[in-house]
Amino acid sequence: MLNPIDAAPVVRDGGAVGQYPGQIHEGVAWWLGACLVVTQKVTRIAVAHDRHPVITEFTDRLCRGAINAQHYACNVLYLGNQTEDQLRKALTHFGGIPGAWLSAETANDITTVCVRLYDRHGRVLDDTTGLGQIRSLIEQDHVPIPVNEQAKGTIEPWHHELTDGGRP
Structure with missing residues (x-):
């Protein structure tokens, strides 16, 4: 593992949470994207964020991890800046797909990054x-990697604002 983390205190609360820099780094988002695809066994996910300046690189890395997850050729629907509720509604709207919502908060010069992962039913992942x-x-450094270039997925920008009903 190029840049290890202490996974137990970071990979929790439905995804990953940690202080940036320090406890969490952008590579963790790549690992989470790839692992989400493989553990959920899917070829499509949706990703959204809260537009915090730190989150841009985390979001990019999560999307790239998802499209490079083994043989799944995952299509990432990139929703851009949306609320967490809008993402959850979108997961249902797009046919019950997993997803990720990334956010950050800065207080007293400390930035905390949160990557929340969802299953195909719109529920936050837990240990079960x-x-x-x-x-x-992640702890065992078995993060899924692509098997070949043909197995690479795509990132599809979604250019619509999601309303409270989850529809464009």
Whole structure:
């Protein structure tokens, strides 16, 4: 592992949470994206964020991890700046797909990054629905990598604002 983390205190609360820099770095988002695809066994996910300046690189890395997850050729629907509720509604709107919402908060010069992962039912992952498996993959440095270039997925920008009903 190029830049290890202490996974137990970071991979928790439905995804990953930690101080940046320090406890969490952008590479963790790549690992989470790849692991989400593999543990949920999907070819499509949705990703949104809260537009905090730190989150841009985390979001990019998560998307790239997802499209490079083994043989899944995952299509990432990149929703851009949306609320967490809008993302959850979008997961249902797009046919019950998993997803990720990334956010950050800065207080007293300390930035905390949160990457929350969802299953295909719009529920936050926990240790029994994939988060424990993701933590284990990261701890053991078994983060999924692509098997070949043909297995690479795509990132598809979504250019519509989601309303409270989850529809464009």
